[in-house]
Amino acid sequence: AQRVTQPEKLLSVFKGAPVELKCNYSYSGSPELFWYVQYSRQRLQLLLRHISRESIKGFTADLNKGETSFHLKKPFAQEEDSAMYYCALRRGYNKLIFGAGTRLAVHP
Amino acid sequence: GAGVSQSPRYKVAKRGQDVALRCDPISGHVSLFWYQQALGQGPEFLTYFQNEAQLDKSGLPSDRFFAERPEGSVSTLKIQRTQQEDSAVYLCASSRGEDGSYEQYFGPGTRLTVT
Numbered sequence: 001a002q003r004v005t006q007p008e009k010l011l012s013v014f015k016g017a018p019v020e021l022k023c024n025y026s027y028s029g030s031p032e033l034f035w036y037v038q039y040s041r042q043r044l045q046l047l048l049r050h051i052s053r054e055s056i057k058g059f060t061a062d063l064n065k066g067e068t069s070f071h072l073k074k075p076f077a078q079e080e081d082s083a084m085y086y087c088a089l090r091r092g093y094n095k096l097i098f099g100a101g102t103r104l105a106v107h108p
Numbered sequence: 109g110a111g112v113s114q115s116p117r118y119k120v121a122k123r124g125q126d127v128a129l130r131c132d133p134i135s136g137h138v139s140l141f142w143y144q145q146a147l148g149q150g151p152e153f154l155t156y157f158q159n160e161a162q163l164d165k166s167g168l169p170s171d172r173f174f175a176e177r178p179e180g181s182v183s184t185l186k187i188q189r190t191q192q193e194d195s196a197v198y199l200c201a202s203s204r205g206e207d208g209s210y211e212q213y214f215g216p217g218t219r220l221t222v223t
Binding site for chain 2: 004006009043044045046086088092094095096097098099100101
């Protein structure tokens with residue numbers, strides 16, 4: 001069965017520290033993976049997708065098929081990065097399968 | 109331009125009542141999705157429309173849940189005889205195209221509380 005696992009419910013770091021939000025998936029085909037972010041009192045929005053291979057707001061994520069992982073990384077966290085982050089896998093037409101989410105708290 | 113809108117934003121229902129949740133997608137978006145997000149969880153897929161056709165309803169948890177999009181624009185998610193386990197945030201998303209290459213844009217959600 002297709003599944004997305006985010007092992008950490010909360011990740012707490014200080015401003016300027018590196019950040020890595022973990023995501024592991026199980027999928028039998030060729031996966032397409034995404035990171036979505038939800039800032040406080042805002043709606044869920046796309047942060048990045050693996051096929052774009054781009055950096056958004058300083059975040060990057062590399063698909064590792066051998067480890068079935070798609071971890072989100074940023075070298076220097078900022079306070080405005082504090083948010084809920086969801087890893088998601090696309091299945092079928094457009095159906096997204098989400099992980100349970102990780103709350104990132106960046107302290108000054 | 110306007111994003112995806114949902115109404116009502118909050119709904120309190122007594123157990124056994126029927127509710128109807130509305131989604132207005134971005135104008136011209138072909139695809140529309142409903143997700144259910146329980147407290148502390150990620151969104152879970154409920155159903156998918158391409159224009160007015162409901163192509164996937166595999167995520168609807170029971171036959172008490174029904175969704176429609178009769179004119180290929182506005183969609184309504186109806187829950188009959190609500191139960192406490194239906195309490196969740198219901199998210200609607202729309203995307204421009206018919207395949208997965210297009211981004212899904214999410215609405216603000218409707219928070220349903222069943223008492």
